Amino acid sequence: DAKTTQPPSMDCAEGRAANLPCNHSTISGNEYVYWYRQIHSQGPQYIIHGLKNNETNEMASLIITEDRKSSTLILPHATLRDTAVYYCIVSYSNTDKLIFGTGTRLQVFP
């Protein structure tokens, strides 16, 4: 039970910002939001995670709504190498399990 809803696919022009939405309307107070991506035939790569505040690192920004029922992953300047399946996951702080959904297939085009 992945508990998140993501669009199955999105396109983005190279150099533009990619905004990937995720709905997690049943999220509870102690659940974190994680984002991973998987490039074809490789293991998933950690991108970012957050609890309720917006987060930013060298790869991306994570915007979590005030009610925490949805979030958006922002890749500020998408490149062709960002083409991948992006997974939004919610995880309890005390179970240490990461359950993947179906993700969003992001295609970055020239």
Add this chain to the structure above:
Amino acid sequence: SQTIHQWPATLVQPVGSPLSLECTVEGTSNPNLYWYRQAAGRGLQLLFYSVGIGQISSEVPQNLSASRPQDRQFILSSKKLLLSDSGFYLCAWSENRAWYFGPGTRLTVT
């Protein structure tokens, strides 16, 4: 720094043969360890996780088993492979609420 190894990278096995996939982690102690499987064109399914030596939790009933004989070693096994066991097997470890995935083993059962 921490690294995670999996071997073999690829494997072709006949139906009914045994299986042993190995995962080792370096640079950390007492990690949580996980086995995931990704069938062709599908998402990642959590198979097993372990919080310590000899402690294994199974997420789904199946033809596979897991063992953790040492702190940083996690083994996935089967006595008799089925065609449906084909897929991309990923080992992962977690620490401080971040999960890290290995390079994976691609198993084809013929």
